[in-house]
Each structure stands twice: as C-alpha cells, then as structure tokens.
Amino acid sequence: MESNHRAALQKAYLFQDIGDEEYACLISCLSPQIKCFSKNETLFFVGDLVEHIGIILSGTAFAYSEHIGGDRTIMSMLTPMKVFGEIIASTSIKQSPVTICAASNVTAAFIRYENVHSMCTAACMAHRVFIQNLLKVIGDKYFSLFERINILREKTLRLKIMAYLYSLRGGDERKTVTIPYTKTILADYLLANRSALSKELRKMENDGLITVNSRTIELLFIKR
Secondary structure, X not given: OOHHHHHHHHOOHHHOOOOHHXXXXXXXXXXXXXXXXXXXXXXXXXXXEOOEEEEEEEOOEEEEEEOOOOOEEEEEEEOOOOEEOHHHHOOOOOEOOOEEEEOOOEEEEEEEHHXXXXXXXXOHHHHHHHHHHHHHHHHHHHHHHHHHHHHHOOOOXXXXXXXXXXXXXXXXXXXXXXXXXXXXXXXXXXXXXXXXXXXXXXXXXXXXXXXXXXXXXXXXOOOO
C-alpha cells in the first residue's frame, strides 16, 4: 500500500486511539486493498457477495435501493472516512441489499472481514481497539437510520427539508450548512421529485426560512 494511502487510512475513525507503531503492525495484519473508481462506476451491486469492509479515502459515493418500477431510494451517502459493508459482511448471507455507486472519482480501502475478526498476535491490543471502534461505527449507523426515519415521517416536503437541514448541523449551534450532494440525489434521499424539491426550496427562500447559495444554505428558521 502506498504511503499516501496508508496515511489517509490512518485518519479513519476505525484507527482512532491507535499509535503509529501499532498502526503499522495492524495494517500488516489487516492487509487492506486500495481500489479506485471513476464517477458513476459501481463499487458493488445489490445481491453481490460482500466479504470486505470498505473505507472511503477520497471522493463521494452513495448506497441506493432500486424499485421494480425503476425508481431508486438513496439509503446513505459515503463521504471520506465513511465505512461501508461492515454490517453486510458480518451476516451469514453476506449479500448486499443495496447498490453502491461513485458520485465522483473515489478511492477506497477494502479490508477482508475474516482479517478483522481473526485476532493477530503482533498487534493484539491495537486489534482490540480496532474492533471496539468498528462496533461504535455500527452503533452510530443505527442512530443515523433512526434519524433518517424521523425525517421521512414528516408529513410535508417542507418539513422533511427542514428536518434534514437541521440534522446537518450535527448538534452544534451553526446556522449555515452545506448539502454534501446534488439536488437529484437529495430528492432521492427525501423520496421526492427533483423539480418539486427545487420549487419548495425557492418557496422557503421567498418565505424567509432559508437563504440558498448553491449547496450552502443559511437556516433562518432557527432562532437563537
């Protein structure tokens, strides 16, 4: 693995609280593979066998499910340092329920799942910390899914948009957020039509609820 990829991978949450020397030993044990994908290229399809944990090093991808009629639902966005495939790889079926597609050029690291649960001797403590971090990632995804459900259960598109924008604040006090992807993908995420989404955003701006500057949005509906 090239040094720049090794350095980028070390920034991932899975390697938090692992020192440089322990990290070097752990990487030798985990043997991650680096793969590059072009924009719109598929990382894996629904139904594919998933035996690796993936980590996005650069670029953005999204996971989606496709309906019989051809419509799709965005399940999650994968930005740098995001982990994917860890839950699927840990199941007995190991078949992906979603397709993951690159929204831009993507570089990702793939770690074979059996290398994760097979404890090594050279970096035993680091391996334990890695597994603890992995469990935290899985727990965080549970709450992220719960948050998504709360957004989609809102009765109107306006309320869905407001709930989504509010969630982008990440618990801090900022009133300006940046949407991490296009309106088309956002519309899929909110189970809405793209033109309806654009129209509602304009209405919200006219009503003094938000100010839109490309993907950056000021949340005027939040009162300090």
